[in-house]
Amino acid sequence: MINITFPDGNVRQFEKGTSGIDIAKSLSNSLAREVFSINVNDELWDLGRPIEEDATIKLNKWDDPDGKHAFWHSSAHLMAEAIEALYPGTKFGIGPAIENGFYYDVDPGDDVVITEGDLPRIEKKMKDLVSQKLIYTRSEVSKEEAMNYFGNKGDHYKTELIGELEDGTISFYKQGNFTDLCRGPHLANTSPIKAIKLLSLAGAYWRGDETRKQLTRIYGVTFPKQKMLEEHLEMLEQAKLRDHRKLGKELELFTFSQRVGPGLPLWLPKGAQLRERLENFLKKVQRDTGYEPVITPHIGQKELWVTSGHYAKYGKDSFQPNKTPQEGEEFLLKPMNCPAHCEIYKFKPRSYRDLPIRLAEFGTVYRYEQSGELHGLTRVRGFTQDDAHIFCRPDQLKEEFLKVIDIILYIFKTLDFNDFVTQVSLRDPEDKEKYIGTDENWEKAEQAILEAVEAKGMDTVVEYGEAAFYGPKLDFIVRDALGRKWQLGTIQVDYNLPERFELEYIGSDNQKHRPVMIHRAPFGSMERFVAVLIEHTAGKFPLWLTPDQAIILPISEKYHDYAEKVSNYLKNYDIRTLIDERSEKIGKKIRDSELKRIPYLLIIGEKEQESNTVSVRRQGEGDKGVMSMEDFADFLQSEVQNQLKAIEKDV
Ligand SMILES: [Zn+2]
Ligand SMILES: [Zn+2]
Numbered sequence: 001m002i003n004i005t006f007p008d009g010n011v012r013q014f015e016k017g018t019s020g021i022d023i024a025k026s027l028s029n030s031l032a033r034e035v036f037s038i039n040v041n042d043e044l045w046d047l048g049r050p051i052e053e054d055a056t057i058k059l060n061k062w063d064d065p066d067g068k069h070a071f072w073h074s075s076a077h078l079m080a081e082a083i084e085a086l087y088p089g090t091k092f093g094i095g096p097a098i099e100n101g102f103y104y105d106v107d108p109g110d111d112v113v114i115t116e117g118d119l120p121r122i123e124k125k126m127k128d129l130v131s132q133k134l135i136y137t138r139s140e141v142s143k144e145e146a147m148n149y150f151g152n153k154g155d156h157y158k159t160e161l162i163g164e165l166e167d168g169t170i171s172f173y174k175q176g177n178f179t180d181l182c183r184g185p186h187l188a189n190t191s192p193i194k195a196i197k198l199l200s201l202a203g204a205y206w207r208g209d210e211t212r213k214q215l216t217r218i219y220g221v222t223f224p225k226q227k228m229l230e231e232h233l234e235m236l237e238q239a240k241l242r243d244h245r246k247l248g249k250e251l252e253l254f255t256f257s258q259r260v261g262p263g264l265p266l267w268l269p270k271g272a273q274l275r276e277r278l279e280n281f282l283k284k285v286q287r288d289t290g291y292e293p294v295i296t297p298h299i300g301q302k303e304l305w306v307t308s309g310h311y312a313k314y315g316k317d318s319f320q321p322n323k324t325p326q327e328g329e330e331f332l333l334k335p336m337n338c339p340a341h342c343e344i345y346k347f348k349p350r351s352y353r354d355l356p357i358r359l360a361e362f363g364t365v366y367r368y369e370q371s372g373e374l375h376g377l378t379r380v381r382g383f384t385q386d387d388a389h390i391f392c393r394p395d396q397l398k399e400e401f402l403k404v405i406d407i408i409l410y411i412f413k414t415l416d417f418n419d420f421v422t423q424v425s426l427r428d429p430e431d432k433e434k435y436i437g438t439d440e441n442w443e444k445a446e447q448a449i450l451e452a453v454e455a456k457g458m459d460t461v462v463e464y465g466e467a468a469f470y471g472p473k474l475d476f477i478v479r480d481a482l483g484r485k486w487q488l489g490t491i492q493v494d495y496n497l498p499e500r501f502e503l504e505y506i507g508s509d510n511q512k513h514r515p516v517m518i519h520r521a522p523f524g525s526m527e528r529f530v531a532v533l534i535e536h537t538a539g540k541f542p543l544w545l546t547p548d549q550a551i552i553l554p555i556s557e558k559y560h561d562y563a564e565k566v567s568n569y570l571k572n573y574d575i576r577t578l579i580d581e582r583s584e585k586i587g588k589k590i591r592d593s594e595l596k597r598i599p600y601l602l603i604i605g606e607k608e609q610e611s612n613t614v615s616v617r618r619q620g621e622g623d624k625g626v627m628s629m630e631d632f633a634d635f636l637q638s639e640v641q642n643q644l645k646a647i648e649k650d651v
Helices: 020-027 029-034 065-086 116-131 143-153 156-163 226-242 244-250 269-288 302-308 310-317 338-345 394-414 439-456 496-500 526-537 557-571 586-595 606-611 629-648
Strands: 002-005 011-014 035-040 043-045 055-061 101-107 137-141 170-175 178-181 195-205 214-223 299-301 330-333 357-366 382-392 420-426 460-464 473-479 485-494 516-521 550-554 577-579 600-604 613-618 622-628
Touching (some): 020 055, 055 065, 116 214, 156 178, 302 310, 302 338, 302 496, 394 439, 420 439, 485 496, 557 577, 557 606, 600 629
Antiparallel strands (some): 035 055, 420 473
């Protein structure tokens, strides 16, 4: 017998060689149906794998990421089996579980093309296989056996992967007629896979390398219940309606032009106004909390980036230097604002009494992204960071860090991002050479972040090995209205750049000391933030922020003059209005205004003109009654003020 310890500390005896599924069944049959993988001594295992020694275990259900992972990864294998059956001779790349489902990169051969139209056929084959209740079996194989198996099969993608593995660490998984190179873990069998949907196809270069073959990536998602699939498809439908690329066009916020260049957004007047309002909002917060604005150029001498270390690290994968025609000087588009801010710090000698110095800039930066990776406003080649750099004494680090956290929390609250988690990214303790800077400095910085996060009592995950090469960081990941995760604000400690730029201050001891630097961007970038805001709100921005607050809808041409009069009156109150002067029916005007997400609709006709009033409708709420122009102005302004007041109370 062996001792199995459960997460609550309970210990029970089982026969040697018991498995996760046996343990689950011994607790209850319904539990056994809900469990998809098991952690054995903190290692993720198959439910069917025999446990030979005393162990601490955790059974993973659907709600546990490790449970979903096994479920979707098993589904990827199942899809591969279906594809192999329908397209004999297909070669397979990789097929991982992802955040919402799974994919497999496949090469069906040079003469075969798999299209969207083929997905239902593959789906059907998968369902047939599920009904056979195929068992996922693990076997450990030598490197030679593994090479032979895939060599004989002619799958050079797999043999390439096996070539990089160490002998003694290789395992195969087999279900039905399909065998895959895989670390696992997997479901015990295919029967829990009750609902299947293959979603889309994309081209994907083998190993992400453009010089290699493009494989067909097939995305899918599966669930243990049909209802869960239906809910998921509904969420995807909603996400499509909220897609910021679609709404950005419909609401005339931004566009792209092939002639200007891929990945370079053009902000249209309404988008620019919205962005400016966001910037002004943050500028005010920054003024109130001791930041000073600076402005720096869009290019910098190559030497600057050599000094900062960026050139050595990213030079090859960046936009290449521009040369001046006469002098042969080399300039780079700036990928970040920090080095220029370091030079501003150095402009004059600094004393310990001057610190902290907080330099803020809405700085536009340019980073090369492969054209295939570009996506709306979330993956671009030019974007504006709401950037600032704080230069402080080591003893001020934690306090400054806490203040930045406050600003970020304030912004999230204002814009209704109430669901978020934070991630602390620390060094990989096994591979310290990757990082620039001394051990001692890294430890100090990591400590400061962990203490600040603890002091704020935030929901935090600590990730080892996720830090940037120059310092540890804290990221804020928000969940939007559809439950999707987006990385937004970031705060990063940096002991490295002050060293490279030889930044100094004179301490109270009259000696030279090195300041610590904090990089921070609460929005992340204006582009990304606006994209997320559009998808979160479905384009229904808060009244204080929205481009057009009210639209005047005259019921016929006769009332255009009165419409002008109302518009001018409201302008005096800084209310942003539009007039719909088209000769459309009022019903159509109302529907169109609602599609444009304009919060207030003011309908005017004979009655309103005679009594100097407007008939007010609120987007999504309907009729608000007839009001005098003055009452409406007060009504709208007080709504804006209440929103902003609710905000200011929290500063
Ligand atoms: Zn696998
Ligand atoms: Zn920076």
